[in-house]
Amino acid sequence: MSTPVPHNLEATRRRLSGKQAETxxxxxxxxxxxxxREGYAATTIRLIAAQAGVGTATAYTYFxxxxxxxxxxxxxxxxxxxxxxxxxxxxxxxxxTVLRQAATLVADEPELAAAMSQALLxxxxxxxHLRLRIGGELRTRLLDAVGQENIENLEYLxxxxxxxxLQAGMGHLSYADVxxxxxxxxxxxxx
Numbered sequence: 677m678s679t680p681v682p683h684n685l686e687a688t689r690r691r692l693s694g695k696q697a698e699t700x701x702x703x704x705x706x707x708x709x710x711x712x713r714e715g716y717a718a719t720t721i722r723l724i725a726a727q728a729g730v731g732t733a734t735a736y737t738y739f740x741x742x743x744x745x746x747x748x749x750x751x752x753x754x755x756x757x758x759x760x761x762x763x764x765x766x767x768x769x770x771x772x773t774v775l776r777q778a779a780t781l782v783a784d785e786p787e788l789a790a791a792m793s794q795a796l797l798x799x800x801x802x803x804x805h806l807r808l809r810i811g812g813e814l815r816t817r818l819l820d821a822v823g824q825e826n827i828e829n830l831e832y833l834x835x836x837x838x839x840x841x842l843q844a845g846m847g848h849l850s851y852a853d854v855x856x857x858x859x860x861x862x863x864x865x866x867x
Contacts, residue, residue, distance in 0.1 A: 700738050702728040704749045708788055711746070716791040721745065743798035747806040750792045753781045754810060759817050767829075768866035770821035772859045775837050778814055779858065783851035793845020822866075829866060836861050 706728035710719050721742050725735035739745040760777045762770045782789040796807055814837070818830055840854045840861075849857065 696738075699728075699730055699734065700748075702730065703735055703738060703745060704752060707742075707745050707749055708785065711787045711791050712785065715787055716794055719791070740802045741798065741800045743795040744800050744802040744806070746788075746791050746795035747798075747803050747810075749788065750782065750796070751806050751810055754778065754813055757781060759820065762821055766866070767822045767826060768863045771818060771829075771833055771866065772862050774814075774817045774821045775833070775858050775862065776855050778817075778837070779841065779851060779854050783855075786851075789851055790845055790847070793842060826866075832865055833862060836865070 703724060706724045707719070710723045710727050714723060719742055721735050721739065722732045724742070724745065725732045728735070735745075739748065757777060760773050762773055782792055795803065796810070811834075815830070815834065818833055819827075822830055822833070836858060840849065840858050843849045844851050844854045
């Protein structure tokens with residue numbers, strides 16, 4: 677599991693004071709608890725707010741939907757996990773190091789992982805914003821791993837990763853299988 681996100685991390689909708697950042701932190705932690713207990717379909721902002729000890733209206737001040745809140749959980753975990761140190765190795769090994777870290781951020785929390793896949797497919801404008809931020813962060817990390825001269829391969833790696841994560845989110849693969857298959861495919865692609 678990644679380290680906690682600093683309280684001053686900018687939220688997707690607005691800048692936060694210290695107290696507001698603590699409220700958002702409580703809501704994101706509560707979302708993980710509620711998802712583990714209730715599953716994605718039964719999870720609501722109301723249940724998450726109650727778990728966090730805040731009013732439902734307060735939760736909606738920060739998050740437009742449960743999808744937005746769940747996407748924020750993943751975004752916070754991604755940025756809290758510093759980019760992995762890249763080995764002095766071939767680009768396949770370097771790319772796999774990045775992809776393995778991203779794929780395993782929620783691998784030990786199946787309800788959160790499934791919810792994250794569903795949430796990121798939502799059409800909420802705030803989810804769109806987070807999808808772009810998440811994709812940009814992963815692209816930056818992959819680009820550092822493969823280098824500018826391999827930009828075409830970068831696009832293939834992104835398609836490989838997102839396709840594998842979608843299959844895991846749909847229940848066709850476990851997140852452990854995602855890591856193994858992405859590794860095999862990346863070696864084949866980049867060899």
